[in-house]
Amino acid sequence: MTSDEPLAMKAGARYPSARQVLTLAWPMTLKAIMLHGTVVIDAYLVAGLGEMSLAAMGLAAAIAGFVLGAILAFANAMQIRTAQAAGSGDPVYLKSSLAAGLTINLMVGATGLAAITVSGDWIVAAMAPSIEVAGLATQYLSIFSFVIIGEAIGQCLSSYLNGCGRTRLPLYSFCLSLPVNVAASIVLIHGYLGLPAFGVGGAAMGSAIAVAVQVAFLAISMKRTDGYLLRVSGWRQVRFGPTLKRHLAFSLPIAATFFSATFATHVCTLIYAKLSLNDFAAMTLIAPWIMVTGTIGMQWAQAAGIIVAQLLGQRQPEEVLDAFLSSAWRGAFVAAGLVSVLLAGVCLSANALYQDLGIETRATLLAFLPILLFLPFPKGSNAICGNTLRASGDTIYVMHIFVWSQWLFRVPATALAVVWLDLPAEWVLSILLLEELVKFPAFHRRLYKGWWKQATLSE
Template sequence: MQFINRYIHNQYVRNNIALAWPLALNALLMQSMLMIDTLLVSPLGEIPLAAMGIATTIVAFIMGIQMALANGSQLVMSRAVGSKNALALTKSCWSGMSINFSVALVFWSVLLLFEESIVALITQDVALQAEVLRYLSVAKYVVLFNAVTQVCIALFNSLGKTKIAFKGYLIELPINAVLSYAFIYGTAFTPELGVVGAAVGSLVAIFVRFIYLALCVSTLDNISLKLALNIHEALINARKHFMEIFPVAANVTMLSIGVSVYQLLYSQLSINAYVAITLVLPWMRAGGQFITAWAHSSAISISQAIGSKKLHDLEDNVNISINLAVAISLMTMGFFFILSFWIADIYPDMADETYQALAIIAPIYIILPLVRGYNTVHGHVLRAMGHTTAVFKINFTGQWLISIPLCALLILYFDASIFWAFAIQPFEEIIKAFPFRFLARKAVKEFSHHDAEKLSY
């Protein structure tokens, strides 16, 4: 009880919780949309469900890059908020917006021109290719609206107004669910589109959230985002901002690409094994959002402290963040343990082989949150203190030099079972845990006001 009271009454913890719970619910609602789409599409059979899994992997990869860029901008904006520099906040917001939307246009153009070739590289099944392309024909427009909404969310997060983004997802979720159902199965007012109906529902819903967030930005109190810069000055500022956020974005993007590569490797397993992973991944992402939200709130608080040069309790606050991250991870494990008993009832229309595959991977997705949560909070804290390159090296080595090649070898050469293929993910987190711990302890002890000045350019 004393342990709990000690943390509950800690001001850093209370501030982080105030930031974290809307962040967690934001991400949970975002993942819920994918789970709802999965539930709605699952009665259509394995082919449409696998098609949605492949298509959403491609879209999620692009959105992961957009979120990475926004996360980098969020750290810059958080330092501006901590230093109470309104001009720096305005510059970073517009620079982040221009960079994110430009990247979205590039990826949208790539899908427009090369989506058939990309899908053909993933699967040779002609029927599956056709379903994936139908879904992408609509879903690729989601990335354009997502670019703007992610930067708006980063702005509100840096200001501590995380509830605004939460309300946006509350608006988006029911619209997405209702419209997806209507367009998947058809009504008196909507055509029956099958799996592509889920993409239509998502597109309309994110457009509504885009309008809501834009209105919220326009009504911010005591903050003006009007920026009187000529084109040359704007380009110089955007370049500085890009150089600031690129290491953060590269790190998160590299991890996002790794997740997509894992998913593509799993698509080479039997269709029942791949469908089992497709069914469980949204739940894994949803459960992981609580620890990710706590890590994000810790990074925001630490960035604000760095901006304000208040470093006297930095080490204590980092230790608190890590300890509570472990506690949250243990609770997530309990949730997944319960889920393993009910997942067959949640998806009642699958083949027996799919249920067998779900049972085989249950121990893996139950244990994964503990090591992944531990690494997640270390990574966010280190990025807030400017150690992005070191974090990138740890993630790159653990994922791209060791784990992904090993996964590819097991699946493509040894024809390994779903258990060993899926077990590579906790293996990756385990081999990264010690370097993260060592670097975090060293970085906190050595961080100084001179380091804070270097970050607050």
């Protein structure tokens, strides 16, 4: 299988190999890492305008982030649905997945824009430290609305291509749009080439131009390869209304899982602020590293989930599913080992990376090492279970595991450790590891029961 073809086992192969997971996973991983890097680049470009502009962009981006996050959550659900359709080889199913996913994403984007229009000014005014920052944030947010609509379409097309196994095209689209974003932002922020200097608004304009380029590339690419879907008649559930309703029912638990995780993370971050200054600084520094390096394991698990969904769509026998999952699981442990090495490098290099920080903060980063060496392994194994169960349609059970582990364990345990017990940062960070261990039995017991292998995906 190449990354530009739906899953097909090579002649003589008994089941897809871990190499095929890697073929899908590496473009998705690079795109995810570059996406996180874009936030850093935008902040760097705006930082030259001063703290006020930087604060305005951060505030506006935080508000828009909830809408973009919702779009991404529904797009991830569509990715699984498309993989099921691609495995079945049914063009009506593929068309239904694309149309329903695009409709839902546009509805989510439009709802988010309506909410920002109605209450955005009030939220900005309430959260901004000054009137000047509020004005700049409102300017940025009004222009960024175009990005939201573009992402609603772009994320949908990317998820469709990922689900079909063509993961390189979304990566290529991002590689094309990233330099456009940087170049356009620099010109529009500072007013080069005879254009006015738009300041912080120029950063939003650069993002809007880049998203337009990305969507155009994806649309043109899909027109060449999947344009035949426009001529396919009929819908998965006979009519479009029931088809859309079924797609939404599949997607909602996945979206709810995302919202719960995002809100729980924000709550825990607020609790972290009660730590000592050095401990809070260390937690703030390590969080992005955990997120960025963690994309390696998460994207591997997502790629494995795509192939499982395709195999289920093909109605492959249980022995093929078992053999493939064992191979993917071994690869997941290799990915976890790589993440452990990267995080260990961050901790051991703290004195060189953060020379301007205090000795206590750097010592705390080093104290994180034992936790971060072990964390990727249960996290990666849980991710394989979660994505496999989602691929079979068992999305509600996966949602319950995430939601209850977050709100009955992680958030209360964090509050207890920080507010009442006044534990050091390394003990607080260990709660992330304990949360994975709490989820571990529920995920693995469900998977080993094997019900997911009988999923017909007809509904």
